[in-house]
Every structure is written in C-alpha cells, then in structure tokens.
Amino acid sequence: MLTSVGDAVPSPGSLLLVMLVLAVLWTRRRPAVPLLPLPPGPHSLPLIGNLLDMPTKDMAPTFLEMSQEHGDIVSLNVLGGTTVVLGSYDAAVALLESRSAHTSDRPRLVMAEIAGVMWEFAVKRYAPTWRSYRRTFHRFFHRGAVQEYYSIHLRECKKLLSALLDAPEDFLAHTHRVIGGSVMNTIYGIDVTGDHNKYVAIAEKGARIFSEITAPGRFIVELLPWLAHIPTWFPGAHFKRIARVWKEDILAVRNVAFDAVVESMAQGRARPCMTHSLMEHSGIGGEANISSCDEEHYRDVTGVAYTYALMAAFFLALAKFPETQRRAQAELDAVVGQDRLPDFSDRDSLPYVNAILKECVRWHSILPLGLPHATTHEEIYDGYRIPAGSVLVPNAWAMAQDPVAYPNPERFMPERFLKNGQLDPDVRDPFKFQFGFGRRMCPGRHFALDSAFLMIASILHVFTIEPPVNDDGSVAIVDPRIPFDSALSRPEPFACRIVPRSLAAEALIRAPSLDNVI
Numbered sequence: 297m298l299t300s301v302g303d304a305v306p307s308p309g310s311l312l313l314v315m316l317v318l319a320v321l322w323t324r325r326r327p328a329v330p331l332l333p334l335p336p337g338p339h340s341l342p343l344i345g346n347l348l349d350m351p352t353k354d355m356a357p358t359f360l361e362m363s364q365e366h367g368d369i370v371s372l373n374v375l376g377g378t379t380v381v382l383g384s385y386d387a388a389v390a391l392l393e394s395r396s397a398h399t400s401d402r403p404r405l406v407m408a409e410i411a412g413v414m415w416e417f418a419v420k421r422y423a424p425t426w427r428s429y430r431r432t433f434h435r436f437f438h439r440g441a442v443q444e445y446y447s448i449h450l451r452e453c454k455k456l457l458s459a460l461l462d463a464p465e466d467f468l469a470h471t472h473r474v475i476g477g478s479v480m481n482t483i484y485g486i487d488v489t490g491d492h493n494k495y496v497a498i499a500e501k502g503a504r505i506f507s508e509i510t511a512p513g514r515f516i517v518e519l520l521p522w523l524a525h526i527p528t529w530f531p532g533a534h535f536k537r538i539a540r541v542w543k544e545d546i547l548a549v550r551n552v553a554f555d556a557v558v559e560s561m562a563q564g565r566a567r568p569c570m571t572h573s574l575m576e577h578s579g580i581g582g583e584a585n586i587s588s589c590d591e592e593h594y595r596d597v598t599g600v601a602y603t604y605a606l607m608a609a610f611f612l613a614l615a616k617f618p619e620t621q622r623r624a625q626a627e628l629d630a631v632v633g634q635d636r637l638p639d640f641s642d643r644d645s646l647p648y649v650n651a652i653l654k655e656c657v658r659w660h661s662i663l664p665l666g667l668p669h670a671t672t673h674e675e676i677y678d679g680y681r682i683p684a685g686s687v688l689v690p691n692a693w694a695m696a697q698d699p700v701a702y703p704n705p706e707r708f709m710p711e712r713f714l715k716n717g718q719l720d721p722d723v724r725d726p727f728k729f730q731f732g733f734g735r736r737m738c739p740g741r742h743f744a745l746d747s748a749f750l751m752i753a754s755i756l757h758v759f760t761i762e763p764p765v766n767d768d769g770s771v772a773i774v775d776p777r778i779p780f781d782s783a784l785s786r787p788e789p790f791a792c793r794i795v796p797r798s799l800a801a802e803a804l805i806r807a808p809s810l811d812n813v814i
C-alpha cells in the first residue's frame with residue numbers, strides 16, 4: 297500500500313523495465329504497413345459508436361441507404377466491434393469468395409449459445425467441426441447426389457397438385473407441408489401428412505428462432521456478451537427469458553425427428569434416408585453411442601422455411617403479374633404436351649420456366665442479408681482495412697435490386713434472363729448471391745432448386761394463378777406486407793385464385809401416381 301507520495305515514484309530500474317515492455321508491445325501491435333482507414337460509414341458517437349445506426353427493422357433497405365451514401369463497403373463501429381456491410385455483388389465476391397480462406401467464420405452468436413443452438417451446423421465457427429459437417433452434408437447434397445431424391449420430389453409434387461385442386465384457397469399451407477415432406481423424407485425418411493403436421497410445425501419454429509438469432513444486432517447481448525451472465529430476473533434480461541422459451545423448441549428441432557429414426561431402426565422398419573445411412577455407416581443401430589455421432593449428423597430443417605418462402609414468392613409474383621405465365625404455359629404445352637406432367641428430364645428444354653425460377657429467387661430475397669460471416673485475419677480491400685474479427689454482412693437484397701444488373705428491379709420479368717429464347721449467361725445469376733458466398737454458400741441449394749423447379753413447372757402446366765376477385769367483381773390488388781425485420785423474409789399470407797387450366801389438366805392431376813418416374 298502507498299503511504300506517501302514518495303512510495304509512488306518508481307525506481308529508475310523499474311521505469312526502464314516498464315518502458316521496455318511498452319516498447320515491445322508497441323512494436324508487436326504496430327502493423328507492417330501504416331494503418332489504413334476503416335471503410336467509411338455513418339458518424340460514430342463516443343463509447344457507443346454506431347449502436348443507434350444499427351437497424352432493427354427494414355434492415356436491408358436501411359443498409360442499402362448507407363451504401364448509397366458511403367459506398368460499396370460501409371463500416372459500423374458497434375461498441376468497439378466492426379461490422380462491414382457489403383452493398384454490392386463485386387465487393388461480396390471479392391471478400392467472401394476470393395478471400396474465403398479468411399472470411400468464412402461466423403461471428404459469435406451469444407443468443408445461439410444461451411438458447412442451446414450451437415450444435416446447428418450453420419452457426420458453427422470456421423473450425424474442424426464445421427468442416428466435418430460440411431463434408432458429410434456435401435456427400436448427400438452435391439449436384440450429382442441430389443438426383444437420388446428426384447422420386448421424392450415427384451411424389452410430393454403430385455400430392456401438392458391434388459391438394460391445390462381440392463382446396464386451392466389453402467395453397468400456402470399445402471405448399472409448406474409438401475416441401476416439409478421432401479426435406480423430412482430425404483433427411484429422416486419421414487412422411488409428412490395431415491394439415492397440422494408436427495414435423496412441419498417444429499421446422500417452422502426452428503426457422504423462426506434461427507431467423508432471430510442470425511439477424512445482425514437483434515439482441516443487445518450480441519454486442520455486450522458479458523450480459524449473458526446477468527440473472528434472468530434482472531431488469532433488461534428479457535433476452536434470457538426469450539432464450540429460455542426457445543431452448544425447448546430448439547431441442548425439438550434437434551431430437552424429435554432424429555429420435556423417430558433411432559426408434560424405427562431399433563424396430564427394423566427404418567426407411568432409407570440420410571440419417572439412417574449415416575447411423576449405419578457409424579455402426580450405430582441401437583441407442584449406444586448416439587451422442588458420439590452428433591458431429592456427423594445434420595439435424596436441422598430450416599431449409600423447409602427457406603424453400604417455402606421461395607414458393608410463396610412464386611405464387612405472389614404470378615398473382616401480381618399473371619401475364620408472365622402465358623408464355624410458360626405455351627412452352628410447357630409444346631415440350632411436355634397434354635398427356636403427362638413435367639419431370640426433371642424436361643428441365644433443359646424449358647428455358648422460360650427456368651427463367652421464372654431465377655426471377656423468383658431474384659425478385660424476393662429470402663435471406664435479404666444472407667447469413668453473417670466473420671473475418672479470421674485482417675483484410676485490405678479497396679484501400680480500407682477490415683480488422684480480424686469483423687462481422688461481414690452481405691446485402692443480398694441490394695444486389696437483387698441493383699438497377700444496372702436488373703433494370704426495373706421491382707418488376708417481375710423472367711425474360712430479363714433470356715436472349716434468343718435461351719438463358720442468357722451474361723445476366724448475373726441470382727443463384728450466385730441469394731444462396732450466400734464462398735465456402736459457406738448454401739449446401740442445400742441444388743436440392744431446394746430441384747424441388748422448386750418441379751413445383752413451378754407442374755403448377756403452371758395444370759393451373760393458372762390469378763389475383764382474387766372482389767365482391768363487386770373487380771380484380772383485387774395483391775399486396776401483402778413483406779417484412780425485413782429478421783434474417784428470414786417471407787410475404788405475409790395473401791389470397792390468390794388457382795384454377796385448373798382444363799378438364800384434361802384435372803384428369804392428369806387425378807391420374808394415379810407413377811412413383812419413381814424420372
């Protein structure tokens with residue numbers, strides 16, 4: 297303890313030591329090149345930085361406004377951490393693809409930790425565990441492997457057409473259930489039936505939670521991780537109470553379908569599926585060692601919600617711009633004819649239907665800000681410094697609305713992707729940014745696009761989608777709210793009319809299925 301001023305004066309020896317230590321620390325922290333500036337961004341306040349600039353609603357449009365003011369890459373200092381918004385396709389490719397060795401981490405997601413979501417592949421840090429998941433997933437979902445699931449898509453799509461014929465007003469619920477059927481059959485060998493299917497409900501809850509957890513800056517605890525340690529009853533600990541509720545739902549995502557596979561394996565009645573195959577491969581037939589193969593198992597089904605959002609956008613686009621389907625129907629009539637439904641062998645002969653799929657993916661950004669990446673090393677881009685540990689947010693919505701790449705971006709115009717009746721390779725392909733980037737790019741995209749292609753081609757072959765009619769006989773305007781308040785964006789429920797094109801089309805739908813037709 298210091299008792300006098302004299303005690304506080306250090307000796308020349310200790311002064312020298314302190315100076316030496318400081319000199320070593322300074323040389324270590326000094327970069328090899330003079331410090332470059334961070335990317336430009338809104339004015340930062342003392343202590344809180346840009347905390348108040350972080351949008352909590354209309355996120356993608358707000359970030360686009362920042363990009364329009366400050367440039368392609370915008371940095372925000374949020375309580376000392378750097379968040380960089382990538383507002384253009386070129387900047388996103390340069391950072392997330394060309395430098396993916398250093399930009400494929402995920403930021404720490406404290407709410408995911410508290411709610412017990414860290415087993416989920418998509419939030420894992422860029423480390424060996426993630427690589428192992430990714431390799432396994434790739435084995436079942438690469439471009440060639442997904443052809444194995446064509447028969448599942450065909451079967452589920454046929455169910456969708458029948459349901460649309462019987463109760464067209466419930467088109468969104470039917471579509472959700474059928475997409476759930478494709479995913480659950482492929483991953484777990486489980487059929488999805490009934491109007492309120494428990495597996496679809498679980499997947500939906502999981503997707504909503506995941507969407508909240510991955511929205512940049514949604515919870516204060518992401519910015520101040522030490523808050524995770526305050527007790528649940530503490531004022532302001534609302535996020536902890538939310539996480540407690542989520543925990544149960546997340547456990548259901550993780551376990552309910554997986555346990556059903558384990559049980560059916562034990563009873564010798566498991567159907568071939570990804571989970572069954574992985575468990576057999578790791579020698580797990582009963583209950584022993586189930587947890588030891590955790591790292592090998594993909595247990596998430598958020599892809600159901602994403603593919604459903606794509607199909608909701610399809611119905612909405614066609615109800616708003618019904619004229620676009622005439623050309624698709626003429627193409628389908630010429631290629632497929634009246635006697636059968638489309639299948640995957642027709643795909644290359646249907647450029648306009650493929651253009652509709654691309655335009656659906658462009659027109660509505662399902663994950664408007666993708667999923668956030670994080671840097672593991674310092675990067676220099678365009679004369680700016682992006683420190684290691686920065687959060688990178690690709691504004692996919694801004695890329696999709698880029699009027700240079702896509703003139704009249706708000707209009708649904710499949711023909712923008714065509715030249716001389718064929719897909720035009722010179723038009724930027726929205727599949728290259730709406731499914732993320734680089735090493736983290738969505739590994740389920742081939743599966744999702746197969747499923748969506750078949751549904752779109754089949755629906756247009758036998759139905760016409762029209763806007764609803766008001767009581768006075770006038771055509772209603774279809775304009776549902778499309779929220780941008782969390783990571784996942786989907787149109788809110790809306791109405792449209794789905795009318796069979798002809799009696800022959802109805803007969804095709806009613807004809808018995810020919811399973812495994814490819």
Ligand code: HEM
Nearest residue numbers: 418599602603606662666667731732733736737738740744
């Ligand atoms: C239209 C449907 C879909 C869209 C728009 C979509 C979009 C995305 C996006 C933007 C990412 C983040 C990529 C990044 O970090 O750069 C992602 C990741 C992921 N998606 Fe998809 N997805 C869809 C369907 C699916 C389906 C059906 C599955 C599974 C069968 C799936 C599985 C995954 C997984 C596992 C990841 C995490 C990858 C990782 O972190 O390494 N997705 N998806």
